[in-house]
Amino acid sequence: MDARERLIESTRELLWERGYVGTSPKAIQRRAGAGQGSMYHHFHGKPDLALAAITRSAEELRDRAEAAFTGPGGAAERVAAYLRRERDALKGCPVGRLTQDPDVMADPGLRRPVEETFAWLTGRLAGLLAQGRAAGELDARLDPAATAAALVAMVQGGYVLARAAGDPEAYARAVEGALALLTRTSERN
Template sequence: MSANASERLIEATRELLWERGYVGTSPKAIQQAAGAGQGSMYHHFDGKRELALAAIRRSAAELRAAAERVLGTEGTAYARIEAYLLRERDVLRGCPVGRLTMDPEVVADEELRAPVDETLDWLRGRLAGIVQEGLDAGEFPAAPEPAELAATVVATVQGGYVLARATGSSAAFDTAVRGLLALLAPRTAR
């Protein structure tokens, strides 16, 4: 089989991990979703764990790229954080990376957990840098520690996903985001 089979296997695993978690994602389900046979799967990957790691790394890279597309733009710190918080998301599905923190098999496996930790650390660090820019410009209403405010932004997004999934409505996510944006509103906007 070709690299195309490898790509199909990774993409199928990404989707299944997002929907079912690691335990709920069987090799047979991956093969069926990818339209690939057992031989193809084991030709490209040593097993489910290696394939899951490739899928988690891909999801982590895509999350970073999506965040950077809005965080790396021109504009005020507030505008960039606002763009990040308001960017289009599949709220009811949750975060494909954040959801893995609720998977006991992923959390217990240091190698599987590493791309999740690295991505969330990267996101907090990237946001902390933007918060520092806003503080330096006198943009924010208070003087929070950049790392604390960055953690609050990430927690609002991840917690918003949980609330939305629990209620079956994106309204809870939207309410959390609006509340945080109101707290962060620049002094000149008040």
């Protein structure tokens, strides 16, 4: 891994652990094993490096989600595969946690990849839910956009519940509860 990649990965880790304010250029350089000259050769400063790190986290979230969304099975099965995919529920979502960082949310440039990722995720889920509704897998009365927003909120809230309880099973229960609601809704059809 070259210095640029080490700097991005180190920044991602530090943003996860400490937030934006707690992620100093010195801490990034120390963790990356890179000097100040290397950091400023590749990036214009901490905001530029943080943007690269946040963008990378957002891209990885999209890639993992898309793998489930394009997997085998009907639309409802692919939604379930996304919700049930392996996650470290106690760590939480690297993109979702950024919404709790006031410095990231106050900076339109840093906030943009977070907003775009959640808009993409909600839209992608809404599309799958609409496919499932059209195929008769889900209740014809289901509102794909509202249900997608609820599922994204459930994932993020599931992380919060797991972290608060110190138990990843809290996340798993939230997922199974959401899927049971989808199934019950389609069974009433």
